[in-house]
Amino acid sequence: MNRSVRAIAALTTAALCWLPTARGEEPPKSRPNVLFLAVDDLRPEFGAYGKGYVKTPNIDRLAARGATFERAYCQQAVCSPSRSSILTGMRPDSTKVYDLVTHFRDALPDAVTLPQFFKQNGYFTRGIGKLYHPGFDDPRSWSVPWETAQAQQYGLAENRQLRQQGAAKAKAAGKQGKALNRAAKGPAYEAADVPDETFLDGKVAAKAVAALRDVKDRGGPFFLGVGFARPHLPFVAPKKYWDLYDPATIELASNPKRPDGAPEYSLLDSGELRGYVGMPKKGPIPDDAARALKHGYYAAISYMDAQVGKVLDELDRLGLRESTIVVFWGDHGWKLGEYGTWCKHSNVELDTRVPLIVSAPGAPAGVHPKGLVEFVDVYPTLADLAGLTPPKELEGTSFAPLLRSPDLAWKPAAFSQYPRGPQGLMGYTMRTDRYRLTRWVKRDEPSQVEAVELYDHQSDPGEDRNVADDPAHAEALKALTARALAGWKAAKPEGPTP
Numbered sequence: 205m206n207r208s209v210r211a212i213a214a215l216t217t218a219a220l221c222w223l224p225t226a227r228g229e230e231p232p233k234s235r236p237n238v239l240f241l242a243v244d245d246l247r248p249e250f251g252a253y254g255k256g257y258v259k260t261p262n263i264d265r266l267a268a269r270g271a272t273f274e275r276a277y278c279q280q281a282v283c284s285p286s287r288s289s290i291l292t293g294m295r296p297d298s299t300k301v302y303d304l305v306t307h308f309r310d311a312l313p314d315a316v317t318l319p320q321f322f323k324q325n326g327y328f329t330r331g332i333g334k335l336y337h338p339g340f341d342d343p344r345s346w347s348v349p350w351e352t353a354q355a356q357q358y359g360l361a362e363n364r365q366l367r368q369q370g371a372a373k374a375k376a377a378g379k380q381g382k383a384l385n386r387a388a389k390g391p392a393y394e395a396a397d398v399p400d401e402t403f404l405d406g407k408v409a410a411k412a413v414a415a416l417r418d419v420k421d422r423g424g425p426f427f428l429g430v431g432f433a434r435p436h437l438p439f440v441a442p443k444k445y446w447d448l449y450d451p452a453t454i455e456l457a458s459n460p461k462r463p464d465g466a467p468e469y470s471l472l473d474s475g476e477l478r479g480y481v482g483m484p485k486k487g488p489i490p491d492d493a494a495r496a497l498k499h500g501y502y503a504a505i506s507y508m509d510a511q512v513g514k515v516l517d518e519l520d521r522l523g524l525r526e527s528t529i530v531v532f533w534g535d536h537g538w539k540l541g542e543y544g545t546w547c548k549h550s551n552v553e554l555d556t557r558v559p560l561i562v563s564a565p566g567a568p569a570g571v572h573p574k575g576l577v578e579f580v581d582v583y584p585t586l587a588d589l590a591g592l593t594p595p596k597e598l599e600g601t602s603f604a605p606l607l608r609s610p611d612l613a614w615k616p617a618a619f620s621q622y623p624r625g626p627q628g629l630m631g632y633t634m635r636t637d638r639y640r641l642t643r644w645v646k647r648d649e650p651s652q653v654e655a656v657e658l659y660d661h662q663s664d665p666g667e668d669r670n671v672a673d674d675p676a677h678a679e680a681l682k683a684l685t686a687r688a689l690a691g692w693k694a695a696k697p698e699g700p701t702p
């Protein structure tokens with residue numbers, strides 16, 4: 205970090221009134237609490253991001269009291285790798301988590317996770333709901349055992365029966381584990397007239413409300429992680445949230461074809477969606493189904509938003525709001541028919557760009573920093589805001605200065621990646637202010653480049669045309685390639701805008 209940014213960081217620390225005067229001491233009760241709210245498969249397309257047609261009054265209320273990061277990026281656009289990165293402060297090439305079956309402790313047995321770090325510094329830490337990927341909790345992170353809730357996936361009996369029939373058929377065919385789970389699916393969406401607490405997120409919200417009361421009674425600083433499942437498939441939400449939307453007004457994707465000049469393997473064929481009852485096994489998703497899916501996605505977002513609201517309301521009711529840093533994040537983006545595909549699993553902007561809202565006591569409210577930030581930056585930022593010195597091996601940079609001065613020019617680049625197993629490739633992607641550069645290299649020989657993608661967001665914000673072979677972008681490609689090869693360690697914050 206250069207001198208100007210160090211100075212601003214120092215001013216930021218001094219201005220945030222709850223920070224202690226010295227680091228390394230046992231945290232006093234005046235240290236800020238942390239409420240860490242995670243959601244699944246949410247793209248930054250809702251009210252706080254200027255898209256008022258997706259109704260999220262509670263998240264918008266949080267944004268009005270904090271900073272909405274306009275250009276935040278995950279390290280890999282799928283659940284476990286992304287969550288492993290934000291919770292360890294390490295990138296996928298360090299965690300070695302590129303899939304849904306590897307635990308980060310296999311490669312990093314001594315890593316100190318974000319909640320574990322706060323626990324080591326005198327915080328009471330508690331986790332509820334989906335934080336790490338299901339089945340991959342980390343007991344060292346929590347002061348008390350992590351917990352979640354049990355709930356039915358569908359509200360309608362006929363849909364529950366469809367799922368049971370799929371599971372029985374798969375078992376009879378000898379399927380187990382992941383294959384069995386994939387086969388035991390019901391419809392991709394449902395609107396049932398049932399209470400919020402019918403489904404997982406309603407139950408998780410109730411547990412989170414009770415947990416807030418408990419930590420208030422305990423006294424001392426706390427780190428409470430709360431993970432919500434929606435809007436992940438299936439798009440199931442109580443009917444009242446579907447009723448918030450008129451399906452006739454829902455527009456389908458404006459760019460339903462693959463980017464010109466992109467390699468075929470750069471985007472997958474919506475496999476996660478196709479396993480649900482009623483979805484075609486191959487080929488385009490029909491327009492009526494696509495509109496119903498988008499309707500369900502929006503309804504699931506509004507349902508999740510209402511559960512977030514219950515937790516925020518309790519935080520206010522208990523008088524904890526002014527002493528608590530609230531972080532709201534979604535683990536990756538999602539495609540809704542763009543490029544003729546659905547779901548995540550790629551390096552495109554729609555998948556790697558994520559929602560990130562941070563509300564910190566004493567920091568300006570309602571601001572929208574435009575600087576590039578990454579999920580690996582969240583860990584050192586929270587440590588910074590709490591007046592703690594983070595582990596030196598973290599692979600991100602505190603963006604606390606952006607909370608105080610949101611117009612700062614910041615990182616020159618953000619880095620993500622995604623593997624393609626059948627091809628033996630790793631796609632490394634870099635987002636700068638203007639461009640996205642993706643280099644597909646051999647995993648066993650990274651110097652061997654199989655394909656290059658370059659998208660100019662100035663003229664092509666939808667990333668619809670790969671211009672890597674366009675002579676007009678030759679100089680830009682050369683400079684961007686050099687920056688990409690220099691890597692994330694060279695991409696430090698650049699300092700204030702002149």
